Amino acid sequence: MSNADVNTTTKVFKMKGRELFNHINKPTKIVAPMVDQSELAWRILSRRYGATLAYTPMFHAKLFATSEKYGKDMWSEYDGDKDIDRPLVVQFCANDPDYLLQAAKLVQDKCDAVDLNLGCPQGIAKKGHYGSFLMEEWDLIHSLIKKLHDNLNIPVTAKIRIYEDKEKSLEYAKMVLDAGAQFLTVHGRIRDQKGQKTGLANWDTIKYIRDNLPKETVFFANGNILYPEDIARGMNELHCDAIMSAEGNLYNPGIFNTDFINDKDKIFPRVDKIIREYFEIVKKYSDKSNASKIAMKSHFFKILRPFLGNHTDIRSKLASLNAKMPFDRWENDVVKPVEDIVEEIFKQEDIKEKDVIIVGEKQMWGGSYRTVPYWRCQPYFRPVNGVTGDKRVIESLKQNVEVERVKRENEIESLKRKSDELVKNETKQVKV
C-alpha cells in the first residue's frame, strides 16, 4: 500500500462531527473538563447520575508527551476503558502542534475525541501561553487544531470562550471549525470573567454563534447551569446539541439526572449516600488511578459543603486528611460520621416537612433559585463583592416571599372590590 493509500484510508474511517455524535449515542449532558476534578472516579459517578459524555481534566500536552511521571499521574490503565469510562473526550492545552500531536497519539486508542482547551483564563495559562491566552493568535490556534485533524486517527474538538463582541466571537468559532474541530463547546464568558468576576455566562452570544453556524455543527453550550431544570431550558433556548456543566456538577452530581426530575433523591442526592458511593468508586480504582485518590479531598469538600457548615467537627477532620492516608481514616473520620448524622436526621418525626425543596421566583438569568436542606447536594454560588452566594439566594427568596405577600394582598383587595361592586349592582337591580 502506498503512502497516498494509507492517508486515504485514514480519512475514510475518521468520523465527522455529526457521525461521531451519533456514534456515541447523541449525548446531551456533559461533564466539563476540570483540572484535578473530572478524573476517572468522578466521571464514573457522574455517569451513574445521568451524564452521557465526560471530558478529562486538561492535560499539558508537552508534559504528557515528554514526562513519564506526569503521564502516569494523569492517565491510568482504567482511563478510557471501554467498559467503565466511555464515551470520553481527552482535553489538552498546547501551543506547539508537534507536542500536541505526540500527546494526543498516546490516548487516541482510548477515547472518542481529543479536545483543545482554548478557555483557561488562569494566571498559569498566561504564563504557560495556552488556553484563553491564545485568543489573539488565531493562526496558531488554527495550526494546532489542523495538526490533529490531519494526523490523528480520531476527531479533534475545541472548547472556546467568547469575546465581548458577538461578531468577533462568531468569526472565531468559524475559524476553529474551519481548522477541523468536529465538536465546538462555547463557554459563554469572556476571558476576564473568572474568580469573583465570574458572573453570568452570556447566553445571547452563545445563541448567536449557534444560530449563525452551519446546522450540522455539533454544538455544546456551557455556563449558567445550576439546577437540572436549567438543562432543558438551555437546550431549548440555545438550540444546542448538549449542555456542559462544571461547577453545577461538582457540587451536585445529581444535576444531570433529568430523567428523574421529580425524585429529590436523584436530583439533590443525600450527602451521606453520594459520599459513600463516590468513596467506594475511588477505592475500587485506587490501585491504578492516582488522580482519583488525589482529587478525593476536594470532591469531599464540595459534595459536603452545605453539611460541613453545620458539622464543623467533621470539617476539621476532613481538613486534616490527605490522599496518602489509608482509606480507613477517611471512612472513620468522615464517611461514617456523615452517614450516622444523616441517619439520625431522618429519624426525626417531622422529617417529611423538613426534607423539602422550595422553588423561588424566576430570576433575571432565566431560572429559579431553590432552598435545599443542608443534608442534600446543592449548587454553590460564588461570592460577589464579598457577599456569599447563599446569602444572595436567601435574600432573593425573602424578596420572593415579600413579592408573593404583596401580590396576594392586591389580589384579595381586588376580589373584595369586585364582590362589593357585585353586591352594589345586585342591590340596585333588586331596587329596580
Ligand SMILES: Cc1cc2nc3c(=O)[nH]c(=O)nc-3n(C[C@H](O)[C@H](O)[C@H](O)COP(=O)(O)O)c2cc1C
Ligand atoms: C475546578 C475547575 C476546573 C476547571 N478546569 C478546566 C479544564 O481543565 N479545562 C477547561 O476547558 N475548563 C476548565 N474549567 C472550566 C469549566 O470547564 C467550565 O468551562 C466553566 O467552569 C464554566 O462552566 P460552569 O458554569 O458549569 O462552571 C474548570 C472549571 C472548574 C470549576
